[in-house]
Amino acid sequence: MSANSFDNADFQAALVHELKNHLGLLGMTLDRIPRCGDPDHDEPLDAARLLCEDVTDRLRQALWLYKSDKGVRSPNVDAYSPHDLIAELAARTRALARDRFSVETRLSEVLPAVVFLDRELVEMAMMNAIQNSLAYAHRRIALEADAQDGWLVLTVRDDSDGYPDHVLDSMAAGRAYRAHGTGLGLQFARLIAQLHENRGRAGTLELANESGAVFRLRLP
Ligand SMILES: Nc1ncnc2c1ncn2[C@@H]1O[C@H](COP(=O)(O)OP(=O)(O)OP(=O)(O)O)[C@@H](O)[C@H]1O
Ligand SMILES: [Mg+2]
Numbered sequence: 001m002s003a004n005s006f007d008n009a010d011f012q013a014a015l016v017h018e019l020k021n022h023l024g025l026l027g028m029t030l031d032r033i034p035r036c037g038d039p040d041h042d043e044p045l046d047a048a049r050l051l052c053e054d055v056t057d058r059l060r061q062a063l064w065l066y067k068s069d070k071g072v073r074s075p076n077v078d079a080y081s082p083h084d085l086i087a088e089l090a091a092r093t094r095a096l097a098r099d100r101f102s103v104e105t106r107l108s109e110v111l112p113a114v115v116f117l118d119r120e121l122v123e124m125a126m127m128n129a130i131q132n133s134l135a136y137a138h139r140r141i142a143l144e145a146d147a148q149d150g151w152l153v154l155t156v157r158d159d160s161d162g163y164p165d166h167v168l169d170s171m172a173a174g175r176a177y178r179a180h181g182t183g184l185g186l187q188f189a190r191l192i193a194q195l196h197e198n199r200g201r202a203g204t205l206e207l208a209n210e211s212g213a214v215f216r217l218r219l220p
Contacts, residue, residue: 075118125189136160162209
């Protein structure tokens with residue numbers, strides 16, 4: 001292989017890909033350790049699983065950013081069942097939440113059988129919100145899907161203390177904000193929403209505080 005055919009960025013992407021796969025395996029290994037009811041054992045185990053999933057999601061985002069640097073930025077839209085999408089996200093959330101949180105799903109009766117979206121991207125955006133809820137909620141997390149005026153509305157709702165005002169203000173103004181972590185999660189989710197376009201309409205991310213934080217993707 002010549003030095004030029006495989007540049008540094010490709011090498012970094014291949015490394016990130018390998019790290020992501022190894023972490024996936026580490027996560028599956030952790031899943032095989034049974035809980036025993038002793039908090040000294042179960043709590044660090046849950047924390048390790050959560051961290052593993054969080055880092056895996058981040059590496060997935062890094063890979064997507066790498067691909068989008070290479071010019072593949074348009075979403076890869078296909079037909080999916082919103083019912084399956086929510087069921088799978090709920091299963092992942094329940095596996096991470098164990099008995100620390102209740103995880104409910106609410107599916108509107110008017111939801112179509114199939115919707116058109118880039119599943120990988122939408123899952124990344126939703127998992128960002130779910131990771132936030134797992135960090136900030138007290139007891140409850142709900143995943144919802146609805147259809148309104150031809151838009152698909154996907155919501156992650158929790159019973160946390162809500163988004164800080166400066167985060168809501170900065171997101172409304174399209175600015176970066178101070179955060180506990182990298183502060184990229186919500187901005188990345190908004191980018192994913194905006195990349196979804198249909199008949200001249202682009203997706204949006206809405207954040208609100210109701211009786212907790214409400215994260216809402218509207219996709220055209
Ligand atoms: N469900 C939530 N409840 C309360 N506050 C939240 C919730 N989700 C996010 N926040 C607040 O919004 C900030 C920004 O969230 P964002 O996901 O963008 O970044 P982060 O979680 O801090 O970092 P990262 O996602 O990189 O770990 C968080 O630091 C936190 O203060
Ligand atoms: Mg986050």
